[in-house]
Amino acid sequence: xxxxxxxxxxxxxxxxxxxxxxxxxxxxxxxxxxxxxxxxxxxxxxxxxxxxxxxxxxxxxxxxxxxxxxxxxxxxxxxxxxxxxxxxxxxxxxxxxxxxxxxxxxxxxxxxxxxxxxxxxxxxxxxxxxxxxxxxxxxxxxxxxxxxxxxxxxxxxxxxxxxxxxxxxxxxxxxxxxxxxxxxxxxxxxxxxxxxxxxxxxxxxxxxxxxxxxxxxxxxxxxxxxxxxxxxxxxxxxxxxxxxxxxxxxxxxxxxxxxxxxxxxxxxxxxxxxxxxxxxxxxxxxxxxxxxxxxxxxxxxxxxxxxxxxxxxxxxxxxxx
Ligand code: HEM
Numbered sequence: 001x002x003x004x005x006x007x008x009x010x011x012x013x014x015x016x017x018x019x020x021x022x023x024x025x026x027x028x029x030x031x032x033x034x035x036x037x038x039x040x041x042x043x044x045x046x047x048x049x050x051x052x053x054x055x056x057x058x059x060x061x062x063x064x065x066x067x068x069x070x071x072x073x074x075x076x077x078x079x080x081x082x083x084x085x086x087x088x089x090x091x092x093x094x095x096x097x098x099x100x101x102x103x104x105x106x107x108x109x110x111x112x113x114x115x116x117x118x119x120x121x122x123x124x125x126x127x128x129x130x131x132x133x134x135x136x137x138x139x140x141x142x143x144x145x146x147x148x149x150x151x152x153x154x155x156x157x158x159x160x161x162x163x164x165x166x167x168x169x170x171x172x173x174x175x176x177x178x179x180x181x182x183x184x185x186x187x188x189x190x191x192x193x194x195x196x197x198x199x200x201x202x203x204x205x206x207x208x209x210x211x212x213x214x215x216x217x218x219x220x221x222x223x224x225x226x227x228x229x230x231x232x233x234x235x236x237x238x239x240x241x242x243x244x245x246x247x248x249x250x251x252x253x254x255x256x257x258x259x260x261x262x263x264x265x266x267x268x269x270x271x272x273x274x275x276x277x278x279x280x281x282x283x284x285x286x287x288x289x290x291x292x293x294x295x296x297x298x299x300x301x302x303x304x305x306x307x308x309x310x311x312x313x314x315x316x317x318x319x320x321x
Contacts, residue, residue, distance in 0.1 A: 004309070008040050011313040015258040032254035034318040038104050044312040046097040050179050051308075052090025053134065053156045055187030056083040058224060059195065060149050062188055066220040067213075074205075074213050082195045084141035087152055091135045094159060098127055123166045130158040171242045178235035185228035186269070186304045192221055193297045197290060207287040215284035218293055222277060229273065236266075249320035258317055262310035265303055272300040 012031045031037070064078045106116035118124050134155025140148030160180050163172035196217045200210050240259060250256035276296050283289055 004041075004044075005037065007306075007309050008037055008044075008313060011258060011261055011310050012037075012040070014261055015254040015313065015317065032317060035254075035313070035316055036108075038108075039101075040312040040316045042097055042101050042104060043315050044308060045093050045100070047179070047308045047312065049090045049093030049097060050160055050183045051187035051190055052086045053094060053187075054090075054160065054180065054183035055189075055191035056087030056090065056138070057149070057153045057156055058184050058188030059083045059191040061153065062184070062224040063192060063196065063217055063220045067216045070213075070216075071209075074209075078196065078199070078217075079145075081142050082199065083191050084138045084148070084152070086191055086194065087138040087156075088135060091131055091138065091156070095128070095131050095135075098124070098131065123162060126166075127159055127162055130155045130162075134159065171239055174235050174239045174242065178232065178239055181228045181231035181235060185225050185232060186301065188221065188224060188228075189297060189304075190301055192217060193294065193301060197294050197297065201290055201294065211287050211290050212285055214290035214293060215281075218276075218281055218284055222281065225273065225277070229270070243319040245320055253320040255314065255317045255320050258310060258314040262307055262314055265307040265310055268303045269300055269307060272296065272303060276300060 009031070012035050015032055060083060067074075067078070070078070102116040102118075103113060105111070106113045109116065132155070134152050137148050137151030137153070137155055140151065142148075157180075160183070161176050163169065163176040167173075197214055200213050200217070203210065205213070244250060244256060244259070250260060276293065280289075280293050280296050284293060
């Protein structure tokens with residue numbers, strides 16, 4: 001927790017120190033104007049929640065279902081119950097964000113919780129209902145897999161894409177698709193690493209069987225990752241253009257500097273992803289290679305976590321005028 005706070009602080013201070021003179025609430029070295037650690041932490045909770053909830057759905061529908069000719073043992077191994085548990089954790093984090101954000105506003109503005117809630121309660125209540133649906137769906141996965149996963153997928157998608165069917169803010173709509181795409185790409189990779197690859201490595205199957213199953217899982221993931229990462233690039237560039245308004249805002253505002261910090265980490269994630277796709281994936285299938293992909297996927301996910309931390313600072317900063 002302390003190291004997370006220091007990371008948030010480091011990104012915020014980089015944005016402040018490299019940004020325009022003038023200083024924030026704490027002057028140079030302090031956080032930039034408009035920035036709040038608790039808001040950034042709430043955003044981070046939302047991003048991790050989206051990664052886990054969408055990642056579980058991506059794992060089930062985008063990977064496990066696409067692996068053909070699975071042995072009974074492999075089928076049992078990939079029953080995806082553990083993925084559903086990660087999905088539940090994701091839903092709980094999204095609910096914490098939905099209820100926690102007005103709670104923090106209430107404390108900051110010295111209001112009651114009810115007063116801090118949005119004026120129009122309908123979208124807020126609908127979002128909580130969709131989260132409850134997703135929770136029930138994930139909880140039913142063990143008893144009735146198809147029904148449980150379908151319910152969970154409906155609940156999660158309606159939650160993440162809410163700005164698409166409520167409100168008129170174009171940038172919020174683009175952001176919703178951006179979050180869906182990043183979660184489909186890197187959230188699914190997270191669940192694949194935690195449940196799929198880890199589960200196979202720990203199983204009692206022979207070395208060759210383990211290596212072949214991991215190769216199948218990774219090969220099924222690749223098309224999903226390629227499509228989602230292309231959508232990430234398009235929606236990311238669009239939302240960046242909407243917020244920056246002029247290119248010079250990239251180096252003259254705290255928002256722009258925070259975006260540059262994020263893009264450095266994004267570049268590293270892309271390079272590692274390309275390495276996994278072009279170099280590691282073709283070598284999979286031989287005994288022992290499952291450990292290689294596990295290590296390189298962990299590295300990619302570590303930098304993805306840094307992207308999320310930088311993004312949580314970015315979305316908390318005021319956009320350039
Ligand atoms: C590894 C790739 C990426 C990840 C994991 C990622 C993650 C995220 C997340 C979770 C958000 C929050 C959206 C929201 O508040 O609802 C976001 C916002 C944003 N992303 Fe990305 N992103 C990635 C790539 C990119 C790229 C390539 C660009 C630009 C070319 C970009 C530009 C932005 C901008 C400008 C915002 C802020 C929008 C705002 O201020 O509301 N992202 N990103």
